[in-house]
Amino acid sequence: MNLHQRLTYLSELIITLTSSPVPTQQFQALADHLPTLLPCDYLGLCLLSPDAPGYLVHSLLGEASGFIPYRLFALDEGAVGQMLGRNRTLHVSNLADFPQATADFEQILLRFGMQTAVCLPLRQGEKPLGALFIAASEHGSYGEDEIQIGRLLGAGVSAALENARLYQELIDERRTLAALLQSSQDAVLMLNEAGVVLLANPAVKQMLHLEPDLLTGQRLEEMVAYPALQQLFAAQRPDLVELAIPNGRFAQASLIPVQSEYGETIGWAALLRDITLFKELEQMKNDFVATVSHDLKNPIHAIVLAADLLGRFGELNEGQQNLQQRIVTTANYMSELVSDLLDLGQIEAGVNLRRDPVDLTLLTADVVGELGVQAGAKGVALTAVLPPDPLILIGDSGRLKQLLLNLIGNAIKYTPGGGTVTTTLLSEPTCARLTVRDSGIGIPATDLPFIFDKFYRVHTPETKEIKGTGLGLAIVHSIVEAHNGRISVTSTPIQGSTFTVTLPTHLSSNL
Amino acid sequence: MTTSELNANIQTSLSVGQPAPDFQLPSVQGTAVSLSQYRHQNSLILWFSRGITCNFCRSYMQGFENEYDNLRSHGIEVVQIAPNLLQSAQRFFTTYPPYPFVCDPEKRLYALYGLGDRGVLTAAKTAVVSFATAAREGEFGNNVRGSVLDIANRNFLRRLHHHALTAIDQGIFIIDQQGIIRYRLIIGAVEPIPGGAELLKICRAVCA
Numbered sequence: 001m002n003l004h005q006r007l008t009y010l011s012e013l014i015i016t017l018t019s020s021p022v023p024t025q026q027f028q029a030l031a032d033h034l035p036t037l038l039p040c041d042y043l044g045l046c047l048l049s050p051d052a053p054g055y056l057v058h059s060l061l062g063e064a065s066g067f068i069p070y071r072l073f074a075l076d077e078g079a080v081g082q083m084l085g086r087n088r089t090l091h092v093s094n095l096a097d098f099p100q101a102t103a104d105f106e107q108i109l110l111r112f113g114m115q116t117a118v119c120l121p122l123r124q125g126e127k128p129l130g131a132l133f134i135a136a137s138e139h140g141s142y143g144e145d146e147i148q149i150g151r152l153l154g155a156g157v158s159a160a161l162e163n164a165r166l167y168q169e170l171i172d173e174r175r176t177l178a179a180l181l182q183s184s185q186d187a188v189l190m191l192n193e194a195g196v197v198l199l200a201n202p203a204v205k206q207m208l209h210l211e212p213d214l215l216t217g218q219r220l221e222e223m224v225a226y227p228a229l230q231q232l233f234a235a236q237r238p239d240l241v242e243l244a245i246p247n248g249r250f251a252q253a254s255l256i257p258v259q260s261e262y263g264e265t266i267g268w269a270a271l272l273r274d275i276t277l278f279k280e281l282e283q284m285k286n287d288f289v290a291t292v293s294h295d296l297k298n299p300i301h302a303i304v305l306a307a308d309l310l311g312r313f314g315e316l317n318e319g320q321q322n323l324q325q326r327i328v329t330t331a332n333y334m335s336e337l338v339s340d341l342l343d344l345g346q347i348e349a350g351v352n353l354r355r356d357p358v359d360l361t362l363l364t365a366d367v368v369g370e371l372g373v374q375a376g377a378k379g380v381a382l383t384a385v386l387p388p389d390p391l392i393l394i395g396d397s398g399r400l401k402q403l404l405l406n407l408i409g410n411a412i413k414y415t416p417g418g419g420t421v422t423t424t425l426l427s428e429p430t431c432a433r434l435t436v437r438d439s440g441i442g443i444p445a446t447d448l449p450f451i452f453d454k455f456y457r458v459h460t461p462e463t464k465e466i467k468g469t470g471l472g473l474a475i476v477h478s479i480v481e482a483h484n485g486r487i488s489v490t491s492t493p494i495q496g497s498t499f500t501v502t503l504p505t506h507l508s509s510n511l
Numbered sequence: 512m513t514t515s516e517l518n519a520n521i522q523t524s525l526s527v528g529q530p531a532p533d534f535q536l537p538s539v540q541g542t543a544v545s546l547s548q549y550r551h552q553n554s555l556i557l558w559f560s561r562g563i564t565c566n567f568c569r570s571y572m573q574g575f576e577n578e579y580d581n582l583r584s585h586g587i588e589v590v591q592i593a594p595n596l597l598q599s600a601q602r603f604f605t606t607y608p609p610y611p612f613v614c615d616p617e618k619r620l621y622a623l624y625g626l627g628d629r630g631v632l633t634a635a636k637t638a639v640v641s642f643a644t645a646a647r648e649g650e651f652g653n654n655v656r657g658s659v660l661d662i663a664n665r666n667f668l669r670r671l672h673h674h675a676l677t678a679i680d681q682g683i684f685i686i687d688q689q690g691i692i693r694y695r696l697i698i699g700a701v702e703p704i705p706g707g708a709e710l711l712k713i714c715r716a717v718c719a
Contacts, residue, residue, distance in 0.1 A: 020564075020595075020596065020599060021616075022594050022595065022596065022616045023670070023671055023674035023675070023678075024561075024594045024618060024677060024678045025562065025564055025594065025595070027675055027678035028561060028562070028564060028678055031678070031679070032565075032566070045675050047668065047671055047672055047675060049668075049672075050668040050672070058675035060675075060678065060679060065699075124667070129668065161671065164667075165667045168617075168667065168670065
C-alpha cells in the first residue's frame with residue numbers, strides 16, 4: 001500500500017472505531033485491521049491498573065499472546081513503562097538492545113522473533129490510560145510514515161474510548177435513576193405540558209392497575225378513569241389530593257412541577273402514596289374516642305345522680321354538703337370533658353355532619369344574643385358587625401353554632417371586666433370571613449402554635465382561675481376543617497387576641 | 512440470588528455442575544430473553560460470541576442457522592449473546608437469525624459466566640456485575656446498598672480491562688433442563704467453535 005492508500009485505510013479504521021461505544025468492538029476492530037495498516041506480528045493492549053500503580057498487558061494478536069503473563073508490570077518496567085514516563089510515542093528500533101526490556105514481556109516477544117516495536121500512548125484527555133504495543137518481526141518496520149500513522153491511530157483509539165466512557169456514564173446514570181423508580185413502592189407519573197405520560201413506574205401497575213408500558217406516550221385523560229387524578233394534573237399547580245384506588249384502598253397524590261435548570265416548567269410529576277393504613281389508624285382512633293367517651297358518660301351521670309340523692313336520706317351537715325357540692329362540680333366538669341371529647345371524635349371522623357344551607361348572619365346574631373347575658377354579667381362589651389343580608393353556606397348549623405359559641409365564649413372568658421369583644425362577619429366573593437377580636441389577656445407567642453392542639457392550655461397567672469377542658473379550640477379547629485375552612489390567630493399579650501375564620505361559601509364544600 | 516452470592520459466583524468462575532445464572536436481556540427479535548423460559552428444553556446452548564463485526568462469528572452463525580432445525584427437533588435451543596448495541600445489531604441484520612440473538616454491550620453476562628477470567632483482576636469483573644442484576648433478581652432490601660456499590664465500581668479503567676479480557680474469548684455453555692451447566696468451553700478467537708452436529712452429540716452426551 002502506498003501512503004495515500006494507508007491513510008484512507010486509517011481513516012476508515014478510525015471511523016469504525018468511533019462508530020460503536022463498546023470497547024470490546026474497538027479492540028476487535030484493532031486486532032482485525034491493524035496488520036493491514038502497519039507491520040504487526042504482535043498487538044498488546046497495555047492498560048494502567050485501576051487498583052495499584054502499574055500496568056497489565058492484554059494480548060490481542062500474535063503467537064506470543066498465550067505466553068505473556070497476566071501480572072502487574074511496574075510503571076518503569078519495559079518499553080511501555082518508559083513511554084508512560086515520557087508520555088509520548090516511543091519507537092524501539094531494536095528490541096534486543098532495549099535496556100529496560102522485561103524478561104516476561106519484551107524477552108518473550110524476542111523469542112517469538114519480534115525485532116522492533118512501537119509504543120503508542122492512549123489517553124483520556126490529559127490522563128494516561130495506557131498504551132498500544134505493536135511489534136514486528138522485521139527490522140526497520142517502523143519508519144517515519146509508520147510512526148506518524150501510529151500516532152494518528154493512538155489518538156483515534158483514545159477518542160473512541162472517550163466516547164465509550166461518556167456513553168457508559170450516561171447509561172449508568174439512567175440505570176441508577178431507573179432502578180430507584182423501579183423499586184419505589186410509591187407510584188410516580190410524569191406528564192409533559194400537553195398531558196402526555198412521559199414516565200410511569202411499575203408501582204403504577206400495583207396501585208392503579210394500569211400498565212406502565214401502555215401509559216407512556218399516551219394522553220393521561222384518555223387512559224385513566226380517576227377524576228381526582230385528572231383534576232390534579234389539570235389544575236397544574238402544586239397540590240395534594242386523596243383518591244380511592246382499587247381494592248378499597250386510598251392513595252394520597254401530590255403534584256410537583258418538573259422544572260429545567262432555567263426555571264421553565266417542562267412537565268408535572270405526581271407521586272402517589274398508599275395511605276390506606278394511615279386512614280384505618282385514624283378511623284380506629286376516632287372510633288376509640290367515640291366509644292370511650294360514650295362509655296364514660298353513663299357512670300358520670302350515675303355519680304351526679306347519686307350525689308343529688310344523698311340529701312333524701314337525712315339532713316346533711318355543712319361539711320357533708322360541702323363534699324356533696326364538690327362531687328357534683330367535679331362530675332359535671334368530667335361530663336363536660338367527655339362531651340367535648342365525644343364532639344371532637346365525631347367531628348374529626350365526619351360522623352353525623354349535616355350538609356344544609358345555613359345563614360351565618362342569623363346564626364352569629366343568635367349566638368351573640370345568647371352570650372350577651374354572660375358578657376353583661378362580667379362587664380364585657382359584646383358587639384357584632386354583621387352584613388345586611390343573609391350569608392348562606394352549606395354546612396352543619398349545630399356545629400357552626402358550637403364554633404361561634406366556643407370562639408366568642410372564649411373571648412369573653414379571657415377578657416377582664418371593662419374590656420370589649422367584637423365579632424365581625426364579612427361576605428367575600430368565595431368565602432365568609434368571621435373575626436372575633438377581644439381586648440383580653442392575650443396569648444404568649446410561645447403558646448400560639450399549639451393552642452389548637454387537644455388538651456393544650458396556656459398556663460399563666462391570669463389563666464389560673466379560668467376553668468376549661470383544653471378542648472374548645474381543638475373543636476373549633478376541627479369544625480373549621482370539616483367545612484374546608486381556615487382558622488388563624490394573632491395575639492399580643494395584655495392587648496388581646498384576634499381569631500379569623502374563613503369558610504368557603506361555594507357549593508363544593510366537601511362534607 | 513443475593514448480591515453476596517453473586518459476588519461469590521464471580522470470584523470462582525462458573526464450572527460444570529453449577530446452576531447457570533439467570534438473566535433477562537433484550538434480543539434483536541424484539542423480545543426479552545431469559546434463561547428460565549427455556550427450562551422445558553432438553554438442552555440450551557448459550558453461545559457467547561464476539562459479535563456481528565467478527566468475521567469468524569458470522570461464519571459460525573451461518574453454521575448454527577443451517578443446523579438449527581435439526582437441533583430443535585432434538586429439543587435443543589440456541590441463544591447467541593453478542594456485545595453489540597441492540598440498535599446496531601438490529602440495523603445489521605437483513606433477516607434475523609432463527610434463534611434468539613441477545614445483546615449485552617456492557618458484557619455483564621460475559622462477566623457473570625466467567626468469561627475473561629484469567630485468575631487475575633477479579634475487580635474487573637465485579638465492576639460490570641452489580642446492582643442491576645441484584646435488582647432484577649428482586650432483591651429489594653439491598654437496593655440502596657447495591658446502588659452505592661455500583662457507583663463505587665464505576666471505574667471506567669476497570670471496565671476497559673474487562674472488555675480487553677473478553678474481547679477475544681468465545682464461550683459455549685450447555686445447560687440442562689434443571690438449569691445446571693453441563694458443558695463449558697472457552698476458546699480464543701481463531702480456534703473454531705464446535706459445529707452444530709458436534710454440539711448435538713455433546714448435548715446428548717452431557718444432558719442425558
